[in-house]
Each structure stands twice: as C-alpha cells, then as structure tokens.
Amino acid sequence: MATARTQIPTTVMGVSKQNGQARSADLQSGSQPSTVLNVSQKGSSIPHTSGGIRFGDDWKKSLQLPQKDMRVKTSDVTATKGNEFEDYCLKRELLMGIFEMGWEKPSPIQEESIPIALSGRDILARAKNGTGKSGAYLIPLLERIDLKKDHIQAIVMVPTRELALQVSQICITMSRHMGGVKVMATTGGTNLKDDIMRLDETVHVVIATPGRLLDLMKKGLAKADKVHMMVMDEADKLLSQDFVILIEEIIGFLDRNRQILLYSATFPITVQKFMSKHLKKPYEINLMDELTLKGITQYYAYVTERQKVHCLNTLFSRLQINQSIIFCNSTQRVELLAKKITQLGYSCFYIHAKMMQEYRNRVFHDFRNGLCRNLVCTDLFTRGIDIQAVNVVINFDFPRNAETYLHRIGRSGRFGHLGLAINLITSDDRFNLKAIEDQLVTEIKPIPGSIDKSLYVAEFHAINQEEEEEKEAALDSPLENRWMVPGILHIIC
CATH class of the missing domain: 3.40.50.300 (P-loop containing nucleotide triphosphate hydrolases)
Structure with a gap:
C-alpha cells in the first residue's frame, strides 16, 4: 500500500488536559472528524454511468493512483500464488477503487479469503496483524452489495470506535466509483439522534461496535433481517467476555441464511463453541506459521x-x-x-x-x-x-x-x-x-x-x-x- 509522506511538525507548546493533543x-x-460517517458517493472524477468508459477503453489510464510504494516488503505479504485482483471477476468500479487505494496485488490472506467469501461460505481466518485482513473481507462485501435494494445488506463488527472509523473510511474510499454505496459507521459515545436520522435514509453497509448496534436493533431503527453478510474483525476480542453476549443477541436479529466471516490474528478456545453454534461448515484459513x-x-x-x-x-x-x-x-x-x-x-x-x-x-x-x-x-x-x-x-x-x-x-x-x-x-x-x-x-x-x-x-x-x-x-x-x-x-x- 502506498502512503504519501507527510511533514510532521515538531514545535509543541504544551499538552491539553482535555483532548490529549499538543497545542501548536x-x-x-x-479538521474535526465526525463520529458517524454519512456518506454520499459524489464527486468522483470518473462517471458512474455505462457511457463513462466504453468497451475497449483502457480504463486504468483514468485512475488517480497514489505514489508507488517502493519500500521493502517481507514474505508476510509477498509469499502469494501470483493472483491478480482482476482474476476474481470483480466489478470494474470496485477494481478502480482497489487500485486507487494503492493495492497492486492481493496479499496471501486476500488470495485465500476473497474467492471463498464471494461464494457465500462462512470463513474462520487467522492471519498476522497488518497483512491485509480489512481488504480480505471488504472487497467481497462490496462486490456483493446490490444497489437496487435500499436496506442494510452487510454488517462489520469491530471492538473499538477508532477501528470502526478506520474501516468505514477504507470502505468509503474503495467504493467511491460504485455509484452510490451508502456506508454508515456507528459507535458508542456519539449522539444517537445522528444515527436515527442516518438510518431513516438508505444504508447498505453498517460498521459498528456491538453495544451501539444492538441498541439500534432493539429500538427497531437498524433493521437487520435482510442482512446477508456479517463480518467480525478482531474476532478474538469480540468473542471475549466483554462482547460475546452482545454478539449472540445481534446474530439473533439476522437472517437465518446469513454468511459470517471471522478474522483475527489469534482466537480463544471459546471460538469452537461459537463456530459449532453459528457457522455452517466454515472454511478455515490459517496463515500463522509464526505469530x-x-x-x-x-x-x-x-x-x-x-x-x-x-x-x-x-x-x-x-x-x-x-x-x-x-x-x-x-x-x-x-x-x-x-x-x-x-x-x-x-x-x-x-x-x-x-x-x-x-x-x-x-x-x-x-x-x-x-x-x-x-x-x-x-x-x-x-x-x-x-x-x-x-x-x-x-x-x-x-x-x-x-x-x-x-x-x-x-x-x-x-x-x-x-x-x-x-x-x-x-x-x-x-x-x-x-x-x-x-x-x-x-x-x-x-x-x-x-x-x-x-x-x-x-x-x-x-x-x-x-x-x-x-x-x-x-x-x-x-x-x-x-x-x-x-x-x-x-x-x-
């Protein structure tokens, strides 16, 4: 992934007790980021209509690619089978977003996960931190979104508010050319009225912490009976005592034929009980030859x-x-x-x-x-x-x-x-x-x-x-x- 280098100021006048930031x-x-991301996919430089890119055009020439990342990479992400993102028959608009993220080729966890997730099968995946797990589930999730339907189709559960904001930003950026995928991030500690107003409009993907999502479900605001995919990122934490009861309740609101994807670097023993109860013949991926x-x-x-x-x-x-x-x-x-x-x-x-x-x-x-x-x-x-x-x-x-x-x-x-x-x-x-x-x-x-x-x-x-x-x-x-x-x-x- 390419990352533009930023100039980091070193002048500091002091530390604010209120917000944890040095004053300078x-x-x-x-800018102040909002807690709930109300997304409207507008302003893309490439038209969303079929007439924007004609058959036979070299659509890659229109991409706004980030600076190429020339840093050394280890075998954690380079030991692949040689597949390309285009091998998975993804929508062209999604491919455009993937490449504009700076993702050139799938990492090992993405190679293993994407085709299985696209088939609709449950997944239990172990892979190291920082090897592309977010892309491994967001790519098939976005591929399977049907823009003709105006209800929640996919849920991503994460244990922390910061991770919810990060995943939602990746999802928004990757789907920018897809013509109207609506992504919502909702976490505890934010104004419930904002969530109520957002859910009154069309939402396709919800990225949330468990407590806030369950609250919205119980209030009848987040209707999840037509959700076809639920992802649990950092699943070991979500299956800990802090969250597992909430997760069980959330699953009770979903369609019986939903797909569940679990991703983490580590898994507790309790995952076996969860698997036998909620997953249907899950495809197991283990890329942890070392931790x-x-x-x-x-x-x-x-x-x-x-x-x-x-x-x-x-x-x-x-x-x-x-x-x-x-x-x-x-x-x-x-x-x-x-x-x-x-x-x-x-x-x-x-x-x-x-x-x-x-x-x-x-x-x-x-x-x-x-x-x-x-x-x-x-x-x-x-x-x-x-x-x-x-x-x-x-x-x-x-x-x-x-x-x-x-x-x-x-x-x-x-x-x-x-x-x-x-x-x-x-x-x-x-x-x-x-x-x-x-x-x-x-x-x-x-x-x-x-x-x-x-x-x-x-x-x-x-x-x-x-x-x-x-x-x-x-x-x-x-x-x-x-x-x-x-x-x-x-x-x-």
Whole structure:
C-alpha cells in the first residue's frame, strides 16, 4: 500500500488536559472528524454511468493512483500464488477503487479469503496483524452489495470506535466509483439522534461496535433481517467476555441464511463453541506459521522505573522515527508520560478510553494525518489500527500477556514493511519477558549500542535536514546535557 509522506511538525507548546493533543499553531487549524460517517458517493472524477468508459477503453489510464510504494516488503505479504485482483471477476468500479487505494496485488490472506467469501461460505481466518485482513473481507462485501435494494445488506463488527472509523473510511474510499454505496459507521459515545436520522435514509453497509448496534436493533431503527453478510474483525476480542453476549443477541436479529466471516490474528478456545453454534461448515484459513511479523525487530532495554523517561529521551535522540506509538498500562500513566515527553521538547499526543469521544476522534484523525510524531496510549490502540508511517513501537510499560504484546508490536511493520519494537524492562518484568518469548516462539534481544537503520527505516531521507543537524549537534554536546542515564549508557549509547 502506498502512503504519501507527510511533514510532521515538531514545535509543541504544551499538552491539553482535555483532548490529549499538543497545542501548536499547526493543530489549531486541523479538521474535526465526525463520529458517524454519512456518506454520499459524489464527486468522483470518473462517471458512474455505462457511457463513462466504453468497451475497449483502457480504463486504468483514468485512475488517480497514489505514489508507488517502493519500500521493502517481507514474505508476510509477498509469499502469494501470483493472483491478480482482476482474476476474481470483480466489478470494474470496485477494481478502480482497489487500485486507487494503492493495492497492486492481493496479499496471501486476500488470495485465500476473497474467492471463498464471494461464494457465500462462512470463513474462520487467522492471519498476522497488518497483512491485509480489512481488504480480505471488504472487497467481497462490496462486490456483493446490490444497489437496487435500499436496506442494510452487510454488517462489520469491530471492538473499538477508532477501528470502526478506520474501516468505514477504507470502505468509503474503495467504493467511491460504485455509484452510490451508502456506508454508515456507528459507535458508542456519539449522539444517537445522528444515527436515527442516518438510518431513516438508505444504508447498505453498517460498521459498528456491538453495544451501539444492538441498541439500534432493539429500538427497531437498524433493521437487520435482510442482512446477508456479517463480518467480525478482531474476532478474538469480540468473542471475549466483554462482547460475546452482545454478539449472540445481534446474530439473533439476522437472517437465518446469513454468511459470517471471522478474522483475527489469534482466537480463544471459546471460538469452537461459537463456530459449532453459528457457522455452517466454515472454511478455515490459517496463515500463522509464526505469530510475529517478519519485518519487526524486537529489543529490550533493562532499566529501573525511574530511568524509563531518560531512556525514552535517549531513544528519541538516537532513533530515526517517522512516527511512534508508546504504550502504557494505565490511563493515568498515559497522561503523565505525554506531559513529560512534551516538556522534553517532542511533539506528542495521547489517547485513552476515558477521553470524550470527540477528542479521541480528533487525536486519531490528526495523528493518522501526520500532525504529530509520537502518540502515547493504552491498549485501546492495539486493535487493527493501521498507520503506515509508524515505524517504531515502544512498550514504556511491558504488557501483561503475550496476546497484548503481539497486537501492540503489530502497529509497526504494517503490510510487510520494516519496524522496531522496543521494550523497557524492569526487574519485575523479566519473568514475563521470558514467558512471552516462549509463548510467541520469538526472540527479544538486548538493545545494541547502535541500531542499523536498515532494520526499520525505508528511506534514509525521511527526516528533514534541519532535524538531522539538530540531532548531530546534540550528540556532540557533553553527556550531562543529553538527559542520558549512566546506568544504561553501555546499552544504547
């Protein structure tokens, strides 16, 4: 997938307690994303009528393709059978949207999933984070939408509000040439009146979190009796105790002949009970020959709790970061760390579940658009969030289990690209570190004195010349001026 590089401002004036964003002139003009996406497919540069592109025309010449992504990709996405998107007999208008997304060829999960989903069969699919699962279900979903019918035809269930907004934006962009596919995103924490007004009009695809969708169904607002496809993205989370009762109720509103697609990197034991009850002879896909992404290099730095901020500052000065996500284990520590990072002079946002939804939307939107280099967050941000510019993930607080660790580090190295995962380990974490290594069958190495940029930087000119000069000046200054901790100098200096 091609991602246009953005210029990320580094001037920060402070951190707002209310919305998790650093205050600067660059941010005050940022746009505010809406929570519910009311979509009208207009403004496409290519006509939707049959007379727009005539038989025999080279329709690909009319596409507005993004800049070609020349970054190295690993076998996680390149080990394919050699199929093309055109091999699946998709509508030309859908193919146009796929190519304009920058998707050139299907990834392994898309190769395995798309033809089976198009046949109407239930699917249980396991694939690594960041290997194209969203495309694996959205492409057949959009192909099967009948624009002559004015009711809800497909539902995508996701566990978090941010993921709902992300998936809906991909769906909208991909269907832009299809002549009127209506996509609606609905999540908790938003105005119910907006949803009521939206559902009074035609909606073909609903992308939602379980609680809000079930509420709309019970009120008779979201009529799902004619839904032919339901997708569960991050299905392991949706089948956890937090959501599984809601999911069971939602399925009760659907047509008995519906198709159910489950996608995740991991699945709990409870999936077997769910499968036997709700899926009909599901086609099982398992592309998890190993759990961690091949493009992610994992390191740990052994520090005391009091040294963590100093170590983080040293990492910032030594690494070439496009964008980074920094994880903490509590909302209070997220806010405290974001404030400290800002005081050190780095641009920083923060996000967690206790923030108002409109502020969460704003932070997610602005970080994704490159208005800030670093984001501090809780595990709210571990599920499915795809930001191509993120090349470094730092576990400021080491996660408590292997599943959380796997989803956290999967925020870098997206779609076969390269990335770093750096873990700050205290004496309390050392046994947990070994347990996670054993469970994931992976190796987390001690951080070396210098990290080869080729492990995580695709283009060596990603950071502008002015920043490089500032970094070189900092490295020429005395040690005591660099906020370095003597106890870890031998590790990362």
